[in-house]
Amino acid sequence: MGKRRRAERPKTRPALLGGVLVVVVGGAGLGAWALSGGDGDGAAAKPKIPTGPPTAAEVSRVGDAFLAAWRGGRTAEAAALTDDVPAARAALTGFTKDAKVSAVTLTPDTPAQTPGAGTETPATGTPGTRADARFPFAVKAIVTHAGQSKPLEYASALTVVRRASDGKPLVGWKPSVVHPDLHPGDRLVTGESGTPPIKAVDRSGRELTVKDHPSLGGVLDALRERYGKKAGGKGGVELRVVRAGAKQDGAQRTDAGAERKKADQAPDKTLLTLTEGTPGTLRTTIDATVQAAAERETAKRKQASVVLLRPSTGEILAVANSRPEGFNTAFQGSLAPGSTMKIVSAALLLEKDLAGMDKKHPCPKYASYGGWKFQNLEKFQIKKGTFRASFASSCNTAFITQSKKLKDDDLTRHARDVFGLGRNDWTIGVPTFDGAVPVQQDAPKAASLIGQGGVRANPLNMASVVATAKTGTFEQPYLVSPEVDDRKLASAPRKLDGDAQRQLRELLRYTATSGSAAKPMAGLGSDVGAKTGSAEVDGQKKPNGWFTAWRGDVAGAAVVQEGGRGGSSAGPLVAKLLKSAG
Known part of the structure; x- marks a missing residue:
């Protein structure tokens, strides 16, 4: 017999697959296996990371x-x-x-x-x-x-x-x-308030409360922060929001004494009073009757903001927003003012003799500059018309056609030096945004002349603009007399040229009586002036409606966001308040 062969054991070899040690066995019938989590080629699949919204x-x-x-x-x-x-x-x-x-x-x-x-x-x-x-x-x-x-x-x-x-x-x-109410950097603190409460009163001594005047909520908080100690009160015990930058005791900010200018800055806010403090009295320029009317009128509208003031002094009579608990658009908004900016642009053209009230002035359907083609609302045109007719009809192309004759910084300088815009130095008593008219080139330069491009403003700014147009001199708006804290009010370097101011005032009067602002201004007398405006905003179906006007020694401006044409949206609001203010 031949020598018997010893049966061979199947050979084995270890392998590391997907982090799992397995033994691979040779031989017929043993060549296939399954690994939990494997992908069929000997490697484990990576776990699938959930995506999309949380369930x-x-x-x-x-x-x-x-x-x-x-x-x-x-x-x-x-x-x-x-x-x-x-x-x-x-x-x-x-x-x-x-x-x-x-x-x-x-x-x-x-x-x-x-x-x-x-x-x-x-x-x-x-x-x-x-x-x-x-x-x-x-x-x-x-x-x-x-x-x-x-x-x-x-x-x-x-x-x-x-x-x-x-x-x-x-x-x-x-x-x-x-x-x-908390934002990044803010803290909740309960303790003795380092800032005494205030009893804010209007120009006649009537107390102003948030209950009666909801739009003054943030304004009163800001006034307390700035003037609480100066008004002579004594702090109580409160739970309050201490904003970023304040000292631990909430008594004073690290930037105390300086007027805070950024639009997103907010004052400390009292959430709960455990022990009442003793308030000091602070007189403001607000007229409680006009303020109440402004509150009522903005409450009837969505996203409306309005400011009224006295052109002769700059005293603010009322400020209101449709959403009083939200952002104070009336003082701190940064929106394109649309054709209300033509007040400033017209003053510039008049001073440079690029326009005259009753001189012939082009108003074609279209005008191009810097690669952009501009047009008038509904593509209207005025043939052989005057600048008076163009201004009263709010003709865009009447301004665009003059762009090539202006330096890039002409509008910026004029807005700053005559109307006080964009200087970032208004000290009204609470934080404000003071407008922006940046130097621009090409098409944005032309767009700025009609209140688009990089121009930004709010009702406070535009009420001041129409007031300056009426008087010829910029008077910085304010809520608290500078005598309270010896602060210096902002001033513009120069007055508007006398002849230009006379023409501008007449253009605004004509617009209020016979132009695009005539309907809302009807019945308000002869000492009036107004300008309508609308500003296109990306993503909005309707433009923001603007209106600014004066009647006697009261000027006002309003914006109704997504309101459409200013004459029909913001116009009736301003006109009614001018009437109520006397």
Whole structure:
């Protein structure tokens, strides 16, 4: 017999696939296997990262978990559920430590814009890895300091976002989660107020309150911050929002004594008063009767803002916004003023003898400059017309045709030196935006002449512009007399040329009686002047409607955002208030 061969064992070899050690066995019938998570070629598939908006179930789960941790005082746990752990931990800790808040109850509200919890339908949001889903909730708590306690209630909201790196749903951290009035850098503080309250009164001594005049809410806060100590009051104990840049005690900012000019700056805000302070009295230039009328009229409209003042002095009589609790567009807005800017442009052309009130002036359907083709509303034209006719009809091309005769900085200099715009030096008593007329070239230079391009303004600016046109001299608007704090009011380097001012005043009077402003200004007498305007805004179906006018020694300006033509939207608002002001 031949020598028997010993059966060979199957050969084995180790292999590392997808992080898993497996043994590959040779031989028939043993050449196939399955690996959990494999992709069929011996490599494990990478986990799929969730994308798109968080689902309603994720929003509910994350929101509930965050509120539960916050409510239970588990600050670190709540912060860990956000996309900015250090900032969230600091804010939530300060809520208890600095704001002296306890007995917190947090109750989720049903999100109106998201499907019910438990479904896998994506919540409302823009598709992508940072899509948002809102989770509103109610807050009830107790604020306690020095033996005094008061309940605190308000509504807030958080949003759930999907972290881009791994798709994990988290609370998108913002200070407003803690309280809707908080912005980055702000803090909630309970303690003795370093700034005494004020009793603001109008020009006749009548008290001005937020209850009676909602649009003055932010104005009164700003006046308190600036004049609280000067008015002679004594601070109480309050829970307040201390804005970024303020000292720890909230008594004074690091930039105290300087008029803050940025439009996004806001004063400290009292949220809850535990112990009343003793207010000092501060007299303002406001007329309570005119202010009340302005409040009523703006409340009837969407996104309307208005200012009234005295041309002879600059005293502000009223300021109102349709949304009084929101941004103060009337003082701090930065919007293209449209054809109301033609007041400044006309003054420039008149001084340079590029136009004369009754001289012939071109107003074609179209005019091109710098590569842009401009046209008039509804492509109207005036054949063999005068500058008076062009101005009263708000002809765009009458100004565009003069662009080539102007230097790039002519309009900027004129707006600054005669009308006080863009100098950033108005000190009215509260923060304002003082207009902007930047130096521009080519097509934007031409667009600036008709209040587009880079020109920006608000009703305060344009009320001042028409007031300057009436008197020939810029008087800086103000709310508080400079005698209260010895501040210096801004001034323009020069007056408008006498002959140019005479013509400009007549152009505005003619527009108010026989031009585009005649309908709203009807019945207001002979000492009147006005200019209509509309400004196109990208993304809006309708332009912003503007109107500015004077009647006697009262001037006013308004904007109605997305209102359409200024004569029919902002015009009736200004005209009615000019009548009520006497």
